[in-house]
Amino acid sequence: MTTPRFDILGQAISDASRTRMLCELLDGRAFTNKELASAAGVTPQTATAHLRILKEAGLVLAEKSGRCVYHRLAGPEVAQALEQLAAIAPADSLYRAQQRKAGGLATVRSCYDHLAGPLAVAMAKAFLSQGMLIDENGGYRAVPSDLWHRIGVLLPDRPGRQPFVRPCLDWTERQPHVAGPLGRQILTHGLDVGWLKRHKHKRGLVVTAPGRVAYDQILDVRPEVAASA
Incomplete structure (x- = not known):
């Protein structure tokens, strides 16, 4: 029997900067690396590393349009899972900021x-x-x-x-x-x-x-x- 790799998802959402990026993407729109870096309060270089982890976990997809690369949630099932987690997450400063x-x-x-x-x-x-x-x-x-x-x-x-x-x-x-x-x-x-x-x-x-x-x-x-x- 195949065991779901919750550990991979847990690692992907365990960082506050990556959480901010995921919250930014929850409205269904796609954003550039620079835009997500600004939302998370990190440098574009750091955002690139975070996005790589999110993509490897299957939470985010990258799409190229012209010279720009846009990032979006991998699908509605990801948004639903994040919304459910947000509903039971502690109401800390990140929650209030969002x-x-x-x-x-x-x-x-x-x-x-x-x-x-x-x-x-x-x-x-x-x-x-x-x-x-x-x-x-x-x-x-x-x-x-x-x-x-x-x-x-x-x-x-x-x-x-x-x-x-x-x-x-x-x-x-x-x-x-x-x-x-x-x-x-x-x-x-x-x-x-x-x-x-x-x-x-x-x-x-x-x-x-x-x-x-x-x-x-x-x-x-x-x-x-x-x-x-």
Whole structure:
């Protein structure tokens, strides 16, 4: 029987600088070596060594575009694992620093390819209370509703190999938000129609004035503490 090499993963995430790099990558975007070095507070040379360890552990991928090399998380399963670990990690100075970087209290942010933070948790509760989602054995099942289309979600005709929607424990709220293709569609639609905007240098997102109205009218969710644009 093959034994999972938890020791390799443990070594990769045991350094605070590498942890900062992974947190920087949690919003799903790709960054250069220099950008990640700045986020971690180390030199580009040191960042190169750290990224090599993260790549060897299968946590990060490198992609070349023109003259630049960009680094991103290896996939959504890596983001999910990191989010789960963050939810049980001690709330030390690094945790608080990441909250500030995510945008104050991190009310609206992205977790790789889906929404996270208090607004996302409120949405998950609304989906359950309005019967759009059903909690089944610790997982979620999406139920047809006219409201899905209004927030940019197209339900599949038949179940796929991977869950269309799943709960993801939010690392600041300690409650679930929605992940999977359904969560990705909500975030993508919000950005496409201008309900949400990305910060240039923060992981946090901004809920625009039209977005505040839309989420209130459609889901009865009021992002009152989120910044508006």
